[in-house]
Amino acid sequence: MKLTPDLLHSTHDWNWLILIPLLPLFGVVLNTFIFRKAPEKFIGWFSSSTVLISFILSVLAFFQLKSLPIQNRSIDVTFLTWIQVGNLSIDWAVLLDPLSVVMMLIVTGVGGVIHIYSIGYMHGDPGFRKFFIFLNLFIFFMLWLVMGNSYPILFIGWEGVGLCSYLLIGFWYKDMAKASAGKKAFIVNRIGDWGFLLGMILLFVNFETLKFTELFSKVNTTYTPEITPTLTLITLLLFVGATGKSAQIPLYIWLPDAMAGPTPVSALIHAATMVTAGVYMVARSNLLFSLSPISMEVVATIGALTALFAATIGVRQWDIKKILAYSTVSQLGFMFLGVGVGAYETGIAHVMTHAFFKACLFLGSGAVIHSMEHAFHKAHVHYDPQDIRYMGGLRSKIPITYWTFLIATIAIAGIPGFSGFFSKDEILWKTFASGHIFLWVVATITAGITAFYMFRLVYLTFFGNFRGGVESEGHIQEVTPYMTFILILLAVLSVIGGYLAVPHALGGHFLIGEWLQPVLQDSRKLPSLAYYQEHHSLMLEFGLMGLSVIIAILGIYLASKYFNQKPQELTVLTQKPKGIMKILENKYWIDELYEFTIVQPIYKFSIFAWKVFDATGIDGFINSIGSLVVKIGEHLRKLQTGYLSNYALLMSIGILFTIAWLVFGK
Amino acid sequence: MIKIAFIILSLISIFSALMVISRKNPVASVLWLVFHFFGIAGLYVLLGAHFLAAVQIIVYAGAIMVLFLFVVMMLNLNLVNNEKRGKIIGKSIGAVVSGLVLVLFTYSIRTTKWNELFFNQVTDQEWGTAVKLGSLLFSNWLVPFQIVGILLFAAVIGVVALMKRKITRKVENGIVITQEEDVA
Amino acid sequence: MSEITIHHYIALSAIIFSIGVAGVLTRKNAIILFMSIELMLNSSNLALIAFASFMSNPVGQIFALFVIAVAAAEVGVGLAIIVTVYRNRNSINIDDVHLMKG
Numbered sequence: 001m002k003l004t005p006d007l008l009h010s011t012h013d014w015n016w017l018i019l020i021p022l023l024p025l026f027g028v029v030l031n032t033f034i035f036r037k038a039p040e041k042f043i044g045w046f047s048s049s050t051v052l053i054s055f056i057l058s059v060l061a062f063f064q065l066k067s068l069p070i071q072n073r074s075i076d077v078t079f080l081t082w083i084q085v086g087n088l089s090i091d092w093a094v095l096l097d098p099l100s101v102v103m104m105l106i107v108t109g110v111g112g113v114i115h116i117y118s119i120g121y122m123h124g125d126p127g128f129r130k131f132f133i134f135l136n137l138f139i140f141f142m143l144w145l146v147m148g149n150s151y152p153i154l155f156i157g158w159e160g161v162g163l164c165s166y167l168l169i170g171f172w173y174k175d176m177a178k179a180s181a182g183k184k185a186f187i188v189n190r191i192g193d194w195g196f197l198l199g200m201i202l203l204f205v206n207f208e209t210l211k212f213t214e215l216f217s218k219v220n221t222t223y224t225p226e227i228t229p230t231l232t233l234i235t236l237l238l239f240v241g242a243t244g245k246s247a248q249i250p251l252y253i254w255l256p257d258a259m260a261g262p263t264p265v266s267a268l269i270h271a272a273t274m275v276t277a278g279v280y281m282v283a284r285s286n287l288l289f290s291l292s293p294i295s296m297e298v299v300a301t302i303g304a305l306t307a308l309f310a311a312t313i314g315v316r317q318w319d320i321k322k323i324l325a326y327s328t329v330s331q332l333g334f335m336f337l338g339v340g341v342g343a344y345e346t347g348i349a350h351v352m353t354h355a356f357f358k359a360c361l362f363l364g365s366g367a368v369i370h371s372m373e374h375a376f377h378k379a380h381v382h383y384d385p386q387d388i389r390y391m392g393g394l395r396s397k398i399p400i401t402y403w404t405f406l407i408a409t410i411a412i413a414g415i416p417g418f419s420g421f422f423s424k425d426e427i428l429w430k431t432f433a434s435g436h437i438f439l440w441v442v443a444t445i446t447a448g449i450t451a452f453y454m455f456r457l458v459y460l461t462f463f464g465n466f467r468g469g470v471e472s473e474g475h476i477q478e479v480t481p482y483m484t485f486i487l488i489l490l491a492v493l494s495v496i497g498g499y500l501a502v503p504h505a506l507g508g509h510f511l512i513g514e515w516l517q518p519v520l521q522d523s524r525k526l527p528s529l530a531y532y533q534e535h536h537s538l539m540l541e542f543g544l545m546g547l548s549v550i551i552a553i554l555g556i557y558l559a560s561k562y563f564n565q566k567p568q569e570l571t572v573l574t575q576k577p578k579g580i581m582k583i584l585e586n587k588y589w590i591d592e593l594y595e596f597t598i599v600q601p602i603y604k605f606s607i608f609a610w611k612v613f614d615a616t617g618i619d620g621f622i623n624s625i626g627s628l629v630v631k632i633g634e635h636l637r638k639l640q641t642g643y644l645s646n647y648a649l650l651m652s653i654g655i656l657f658t659i660a661w662l663v664f665g666k
Numbered sequence: 667m668i669k670i671a672f673i674i675l676s677l678i679s680i681f682s683a684l685m686v687i688s689r690k691n692p693v694a695s696v697l698w699l700v701f702h703f704f705g706i707a708g709l710y711v712l713l714g715a716h717f718l719a720a721v722q723i724i725v726y727a728g729a730i731m732v733l734f735l736f737v738v739m740m741l742n743l744n745l746v747n748n749e750k751r752g753k754i755i756g757k758s759i760g761a762v763v764s765g766l767v768l769v770l771f772t773y774s775i776r777t778t779k780w781n782e783l784f785f786n787q788v789t790d791q792e793w794g795t796a797v798k799l800g801s802l803l804f805s806n807w808l809v810p811f812q813i814v815g816i817l818l819f820a821a822v823i824g825v826v827a828l829m830k831r832k833i834t835r836k837v838e839n840g841i842v843i844t845q846e847e848d849v850a
Numbered sequence: 851m852s853e854i855t856i857h858h859y860i861a862l863s864a865i866i867f868s869i870g871v872a873g874v875l876t877r878k879n880a881i882i883l884f885m886s887i888e889l890m891l892n893s894s895n896l897a898l899i900a901f902a903s904f905m906s907n908p909v910g911q912i913f914a915l916f917v918i919a920v921a922a923a924e925v926g927v928g929l930a931i932i933v934t935v936y937r938n939r940n941s942i943n944i945d946d947v948h949l950m951k952g
Binding site: 655 | 756759760763764766767770771773774777
Binding site for chain 2: 853854855856857858859860861862864865866867868869870871872873874875876877879881882884885886888889892895896899900902903906908909911912914915916918919920921922923924925926927929930931932933934936942
């Protein structure tokens with residue numbers, strides 16, 4: 001084909017985009033089939049480099065996109081037609097627009113550094129190669145999730161990352177508890193996926209297309225108030241999918257258990273990328289959500305309640321990773337609160353800042369666990385290396401980990417100047433500005449609780465005296481440079497990442513918000529998001545900002561009051577929990593509630609179906625057919641005399657009848 | 667002239683066929699079968715299929731029949747032919763069935779309107795020669811021809827495999843003892 | 851009988867075929883059984899060539915040639931089987947071989 005000038009600016013020069021998702025797949029294939037005997041370092045660096053090259057290509061895509069005029073920043077590239085049935089056409093195609101490019105950068109960037117971190121963290125594990133294969137496969141699916149140009153492709157990625165999550169949670173599958181944690185994550189996610197699939201089908205039934213660009217322009221042009229109930233149903237179903245994947249009430253229960261996986265997995269999949277897929281999906285479908293105010297209310301309310309709920313549980317947990325897991329659930333709630341009040345760009349901004357500081361926190365906790373494990377192993381004691389009750393005073397022993405962890409904690413607590421402050425405060429402000437005063441109160445309290453439990457974690461882990469025994473104390477040492485380098489990098493990002501999202505009120509430009517405008521412009525014109533046009537006094541905004549800072553500092557103060565104490569005064573560690581603390585330590589008994597109301601009835605019914613319905617009903621039916629055949633066969637076998645003459649005679653008679661039928665049959 | 671030849675040849679064929687199935691001694695049957703094949707070959711000549719007539723005599727009357735005779739002689743069947751007599755019922759059922767086959771054939775031949783099917787005896791004297799047949803066989807029918815070759819090859823291998831005997835030799839007290847064992 | 855036409859040949863073929871069937875159904879000697887089968891094959895060859903001749907179409911001959919080739923292969927394998935059976939059972943009476951009974 002000749003390249004005519006107008007073709008040059010069409011999709012043809014974008015074909016290289018396919019490389020971005022294919023490179024990690026390339027890593028999967030080579031690591032699976034070719035590098036079976038390759039040394040650890042080689043496998044690790046090879047896998048990491050595929051992701052890093054994808055990152056470089058994503059950066060390239062970002063600048064290419066940036067060079068286009070704003071109204072042209074939506075590139076749809078089709079590589080291959082996959083399914084073509086009637087008027088349903090699903091292609092392997094990507095949509096490159098401001099939203100997807102931001103997600104691509106987060107996925108490949110954070111994914112790349114976590115790959116490198118894993119080279120150090122997984123060193124010596126028998127499943128080293130398997131781990132990197134799964135990690136690369138995850139990046140592959142996650143990239144399809146964020147790059148796909150239609151709901152089905154998004155769904156492929158959605159299911160694929162779910163699969164990888166399952167595989168990686170149960171990575172140490174010989175431990176029964178870890179294997180069941182993987183299963184739990186998968187099954188809970190299935191419930192969400194069921195909703196997503198139904199939503200997708202409803203979309204197709206109503207609008208006959210599933211491609212984002214076509215679908216949204218069709219909805220935008222043909223919108224009439226009559227379709228609002230349909231849209232509400234669709235968006236609620238889609239949101240069911242998001243509650244599963246992004247761990248919101250009522251389907252959040254899998255995420256804390258998912259911490260059974262290796263820590264880099266918790267950082268990458270269960271904090272930075274996969275769990276934010278729900279937020280991405282809502283932001284991607286912003287037009288649909290904006291057109292159905294009821295869904296928006298549901299999303300915002302669920303988000304705020306999840307934030308508060310998970311934060312309160314985090315107050316009384318002892319496992320370092322569980323605390324971070326509840327903190328992730330809580331922060332995801334913030335993101336949903338953001339997108340729920342229509343501040344989609346703020347939600348995405350929080351996805352980004354959260355990816356930085358939560359990845360840093362998780363990798364830091366991984367470094368702590370690694371050191372503790374090492375020390376306990378050397379000292380021959382059998383304490384849980386994840387339990388903060390056995391930590392303390394690590395500040396001086398692993399300083400790099402301490403400082404990076406502290407920076408990320410300050411970021412999540414919402415102290416001005418660090419990234420978490422900008423994005424979280426913008427969410428709070430947008431909540432208030434859109435008139436959701438109650439949700440604003442909930443979210444502000446949650447922000448205080450967040451500061452409290454995060455500093456509780458820091459104090460118990462890094463301050464005071466070491467509580468893991470004298471022998472182990474001498475063995476604590478800093479982790480390998482692979483890991484510390486990544487920690488420093490992420491800590492730096494946790495600080496400066498927020499400057500992409502400085503609100504206008506603080507004299508910033510809210511760069512990420514402006515960047516995302518082309519994706520959101522259709523929603524902006526809708527009445528439900530009219531508050532964007534309203535003018536609010538700067539004084540009010542500053543006041544609220546100051547209030548949330550004060551609350552955060554209050555949380556930190558309380559944490560230091562209770563937990564930054566001399567060892568003998570830390571009675572809280574040994575006391576039996578009473579009252580509300582008992583409820584919190586048992587996570588409101590939600591797992592037990594689900595066990596009792598859902599799991600047990602299903603289990604009982606399954607036993608019934610197995611023993612009564614299957615074993616006697618179906619098996620009985622099948623077996624009786626079998627024995628009937630046996631009985632008939634026992635009589636029929638007498639025809640099989642073994643004498644050739646009999647066969648010849650019968651055959652001749654058969655031929656005779658055949659000829660007779662041919663002759664007389666007509 | 668052709669009429670007389672046909673009558674004689676067909677009588678030879680039918681008579682020798684009857685002798686084939688009725689002789690007690692297989693050697694006699696084989697010899698009658700050779701006779702039958704010659705009769706059929708003559709009929710082929712009458713029909714103008716000269717090449718096939720030659721093949722019939724060479725392959726059937728020559729090769730296949732020699733094989734039959736060889737096996738019969740080798741097994742020395744005159745002595746072991748213990749064909750049980752007295753199963754009259756079985757034999758009569760067989761006869762009745764074959765008679766019914768003949769009746770059906772006759773009926774269908776008689777009811778078929780051969781004239782309407784527009785048959786005319788061949789005038790082209792060349793159609794049965796080796797040249798004509800060979801050019802067809804090596805052009806349009808090359809692949810089936812090759813496949814028949816493979817089939818014959820497979821048959822050869824099958825026969826060898828069936829007939830193979832395991833020969834073991836061992837020395838005992840200075841005497842070489844040869845043992846033969848059937849594989850199949 | 852005025853002229854020799856196609857149905858004379860077909861009738862002859864039918865007669866020989868029936869004789870072959872009778873041989874297969876009445877005899878127990880494996881070798882004679884085999885010869886009866888050869889009779890049937892020959893009768894069908896005769897029919898094929900008769901049709902070919904009366905239609906001036908040489909393809910029938912080709913078919914007959916293939917039948918001869920297949921018959922040759924069949925005789926080879928069949929006789930080998932008979933010899934093997936004879937070796938093992940010292941008999942070629944087909945009623946002595948009924949291991950495959952149900």
